[in-house]
Amino acid sequence: MKTRENYPHIPEIHVESSINLLLRRAKENRTTPLEEYVTTGGYSALEKALKRLTPEDIVVLVEESTLRGRGGAGFPTGRKWRFALSNPPPRYLICNADESEPGTFKDRIIIERDPHLLLEGMAISAYALGVNEAYIYIRGEYPAGYQILEDAIRDAEEAGYLGENILGTDFSLKIYVYRGAGAYICGEETALIESIEGKRGHPRLRPPYPANEGLFGRPTVVNNVETLSNIPIIVTYESYFMNIGPSGFYGPKLFPISGKVEKPGVYESTMDITLRELIEMAGGMKDGKKFKAVFSGALGVYSKRDLDTPMDYSPKGFGGTGTTIVLDEDDCIIDSLIVIANFFHHESCGKCTPCRVGTYEQHNLLKKFQEGTATEQDLNLLKHLAKNIPIGSICGLGFSAPQAIADAIKKYPEEFEAHLRGECPAGVCF
Amino acid sequence: MEKTNKFKYLTDELIQKINYYLNKFPKKEQVIIPSLHEILYVYRDIPFEAIEELSEYLDIPLARIEDVVTFYDMFRHRKNAKNHIRICRNLPCHLGKYRNLLKQIEKLTGAEVDGHSADGLWYIELVECIGSCAIAPAFLINDDLYDGSKIKSEEDLKKILEKYISENSGEL
Ligand SMILES: Cc1cc2nc3c(=O)[nH]c(=O)nc-3n(C[C@H](O)[C@H](O)[C@H](O)COP(=O)(O)O)c2cc1C
Ligand code: SF4
Ligand code: FES
Secondary structure (H helix, E strand, O other), X not given: OOOHHXXXXXXXXXXXXXXXXXXXXXXXXXXXXHHHHHHOOOOHHHHHHHHHOOHHHHHHHHHHOOOEOOOOOOOEHHXXXXXXXOOOOOEEEEXXXXXXXXXXXXXXXXXXXOHHHHHHHHHHHHHHHOEEEEEEEEOOOOHHHHHHHHHHHHHHHHOXXXXXXXXXXXXXXXXXXEEOOOOHHHHOHHHHHHHHOOOOOOOOOOOOOOOOOOHHHOOEEEEEHHHHHOHHHHHHHHHHHHHOOOOOOOOOEEEEEEEOEOOOEEEEEOOOOXXXXXXXXXXXXXXXXXXXXXXXXXXXXXXXXXOOOEOOOOOOOOOOOOOEEEEEOOOOHHHHHHHHHHHHHHHOOOOOHHHHHHHHHHHHHHHHHHHOOOOHHHHHHHHHHHHHHHHOOOOHHHHHOOHHHHHHHHHOHHHHHHHHOOOOOOOOOO | OOOOOOOOOOOHHHHHHHHHHHHHOOOHHHHHHHHHHHHHHHHOOOOXXXXXXXXXXXXXXXXXXXXXXXXXXXXXXXXXOOEEEEEEOOHHHXXXXXXXXXXXXXXXXXXXXXXXXXXXXXXXXXXOOOOOHHHOOEEXXXXXXXXXXXXXXXXXXXXXXXXXXXXXXXXX
């Protein structure tokens, strides 16, 4: 078996948990080997699933768990599975390990430190979904994760947890690991499917949805790494799962926190935790500076008023991937928006004109605010783009490209006004 | 290793890897991206001749492969240097002042963003989030990931870079 020394570096990322579910074996910076995974209770949920539960039992457990997708959109996992199950086999399961949302580094922790948790979750899910071939799509910039997964799959096959006739039953599962190559858009599920088919990662028009026509035209379920890693926990705990966390949003959640906190890292908690508490968990504001804002990846901006928002999937909640990028008084909202706008401009696949051109224009307009040449008209143009880019776009990238800017215009009007006057409150611009 | 196949860029070792993917994946087209990764690993970029050979070997039209190469950021035809430095410029690393790190790296390597150093050892690129925001500003040298916040002095950086110089001495 390969040891850690053979892999490229896996980063020293700080990890903390108040509930020890997803991160139980991931506190230390090393890959949990199969034997240790098994002696600490691993693969017992798979054994239980295959020998004592029907696929339908598992789907019902997942529905009752209220589990929602951890990849961003927060779609109820059980419902997604039902859609796919209403279509005839062969079906595919794809684990989305593209993890490219700015500020997001939670899935890599599971992959690098506890890969068998993900594999066990995939095996149980595949059994429930009547799937015999599954893929893990991992971003190209995670070379260690790729090796770790390939090795873990081989070990699990040798021990009878994957491959032919798993644990002596007639259920078989082949898991392929497929590497991306540096395109954020390939995290979008239909672009990801195109990429696995060996093409450019251009999103497909919907309908048809992947649950009806996905990989190679077959019904396909795409789930995030963290989503699938919840499955062994749900199968183990059954109704006790509903004691973990607040009503309707049960189960553990990972929060990748970066920016101006004392201890950036990945934190595991239940979803009744508020943004304020989460920042405290991460050691509070760095160097005792004042809180300014939180960017939830590239998708939204939260201000002081949102500090008591629970980190759940309710309409008022934080939702999404749990990504928390913290800004302090020395950081400028406009300057940060420029980084995000540039990102969307760079990552737009170019298929839809409003997204391709609109993301470019957003970046240009924000630059004018930074350089002191913006006028009231430019602010109106930004608002106009925020309304119209999503309308003319076919995928989630276009839908979310103006979101952070629109949020910031609403929550930080004073920042825009100051820049119009040629002043930067944080002293970053001009 | 002595070469037995007829190709110039697709060495026996590469052919072996490509065959592994051909056996592994159900569809031939699925082998394109994994093969390009292997080519990238050997050459640090995608030589045009290599994809001509890949097209012939897989019996997939060249335009089809070129289509893939031009879409994905990690694949490029440009001649990369021996060592590829990728510095993250997304928000957490921006807040972590990646620009200071970039300046230091540019100074020590003699390369600039999107350019090579004169000695052919270094190529610098700014990239989007590489999923390492807790160690901002994060950067990669080839496949190795580094925590920019741990680099307190020019000496620290020199120590890291030197590793790659000695590993590659005299070659390009
Ligand atoms: C531009 C874009 C990028 C995305 N990137 C990711 C990603 O890196 N990882 C992920 O799990 N989901 C990503 N998603 C969401 C996926 O499309 C999909 O909703 C998700 O993988 C479904 O899994 P879940 O239901 O378990 O969350 C992205 C969506 C868009 C529009
Ligand atoms: S919305 Fe943007 S990223 Fe999505 S398909 Fe259209 S152009 Fe591509
Ligand atoms: S923003 Fe630099 S690694 Fe995520």
